[in-house]
Amino acid sequence: MRIHVACLLAVGLLACTTSRTQAPEALTAGGEGALPFIEDDYGRALAEAKARGLPLFVDTWAPWCHTCRSMKAYVFTDKALARHAGRFVWLELNTDLPQAAGFQEKYPIDFWPTFFIIDPREERVLVRFSGSATVSQLEKLFEDGERAWRGGSQGAEAQLARGDALYGEGKPAEAAEAFAQALAEAPTDWSRRGRTLESLLSALYGAKQHEACARKALEESPQVPRSASLANAMTWGLGCVLMLPPENPAGKALLGKLEAKAREVLAPPSIEMPADDRSGLYEVMVEARKTLQDEAGTKVIAAEWLGFLEAEAAKAPNPEARTVFDSHRMVAALTLGEPQRVVPAIEQSERDLPNDYNPPARLSSLYRTMGRLEEALAASGRALEKVQGARRLRVLSERSAIQADQGKKEAAVATLEEALAYAKALPKAQVSQRQREALEKKLTELKAK
Structure with a gap:
């Protein structure tokens, strides 16, 4: 399980901020999947979980989140999950929609997707985990949720359950201590070691203990088998070290060691993991090279990354699966200085998915880069016809930049003022103060020109 560095560092274009859309049926997380998800109705799902005496599994997702779409296209559609249908009541929440605001106020979300397993009797979070998962990783998560639901765990399992509960309560620092204790108490071959390390690193990141996160990734990774969990631990570790201030004396050494481990993970023999996870590791490696101001090295990795993504997109089973790779293809191409290389693919995505705002929003940015x-x-106009919520703010901000490039200052100012007015009307749980402040700063600078 993992979360892309675009979410961690906000470096990905059009990535990892909340929004709302009238999403097409094909983009719903339940879709034609193997599990009976209730869509966007927490009250109904909670009542059903209470009536049936079952814990509630919640998948919080968004149409702009490529990892969420990867889960929909490659995991939740896997028929192997059907045998688990009776273990939980299943809910998927599109956090772009206004009806998700109440859930987000109760259970704030920092990364997408985030999975919750909730005790419906007290609405207490038993497990909270951010990122993607394979079928086997999900199955472990199901087992951990049921163990926490039943209670009575001992040793490392008890510490893992305690960490999950603390993380669910919004206490990442305390959760990190419990996860670290679980790793310390567990035998070397503990089947939950990889999952626990990922939870530990995400909690340390959430607690803003970035140096400790990077060090733990290095310290604990030798005990994790060569697996998707190891790759995800390297993604978290690199993401954390990239958050360190430039003056931190340990930063460069940690970055070098984590980069070396990441290269080992990508080297043969190939680890079985979702393509979206492998892409996330490439992304942090590109950011690492940028941080070290290694332009040539950045482009070498970006070229390998883009080639990998193009190959994965070519064998995707349908347009929804193919578009999972669009945002990263765009970032890799822009890093190479070759935006034109991905334009045809994203134009095709717009034709194939006419109700999806992401392709025209991405094209708007690409076309602007190309002049x-x-x-x-x-x-931009086509995207605005479809997008609402906080994601609309990003599209309006990009539209203002295009108008400014055209020399249309008054139009650019008016567009930013529209964005700010819209931001003030959104539920607080679905737009951050940081987003509003960024728009205000941009408007002030534009007026001053």
């Missing part, structure tokens, strides 16, 4: 400003403005 095709009229096409950029038109693509």
Whole structure:
């Protein structure tokens, strides 16, 4: 399980901020999957869980989140999950929608997707985990949720359950201590070691203990088998070290060691993991090279990354699965200085998914980078016809930048003012103060020009 560095560092274009859309049926997390998800109705799911005496499994997702879409396209559709249908009541929540605001106020979400297993009797979180998962990783998560539901765990399992509960309560520092204790008490071959390390690193990140996170990734990784969990631990570790301030004396050494481990993970023999996870590891490696101001090294990794993504997209079973790779293809191509290389693919995504705002929003940014400003403005308009919620703020901000590039200052100012007015009307749980402040700063700078 993992969460992409775009969510960690906010480096990905059009990634990892909340939004709302009238999403097409094909993008719902339940879709034609193997589990009987209730869609976007927490009250109904909670009542059903209470009536049936079962814990509640919640998948919080968003249409802009490529990892969420990867889960939908490659995991939740796996028929091997069907045998677990009776273990929980299942709920998927599109956090772009206004009806999800109440859930987000009760259970704040920092990373997408985030999975919750909730005790419906007290609405207490038993397990909270952010990132993607394979079928086998999900099955371990199910077992951990049921163990916490029943109670009575001992040793490392008890510490893992305590960490999960603390993380669910929004106490990442205390959760990290429990996860670390679980690893210390567990035998070397403990089947939960990889999952616990990922939980520990995400909790340390959430507690802003970035140096401790990077060090733990290095310290604990030798005991984790060569697996998706090991790859995800390297992604978390690199993401954490990239958050360290430049003046931190340990930063460069930690970065070098984690980079070396990440290269080992990507080297043969190939680890079985979702393509989206492998792509996330490439992404942090690109950011690491940028941090070290190694332009040549950055482009070498970006070229390998883009080649990998193009190959994965070519064998995707359908347009929804293929579009999982669009945002990372775009970032890799921009890093290479070759935006035109991905334009045809994203234009195809817009044709294939006419109700999805992501392709025209991405095209707007690509066209602007290429100096095709009229096409950029038109693509922005197409995205605005479909997008609402906090994601609309990003599209409006990009539209204002296009108008400013065209020399249309008054229009650019008006667009930012529209974005700010819209931001003030959104539920607080679905737009951050940081987003509002960024828009205000941009508007002030634009007016001053």
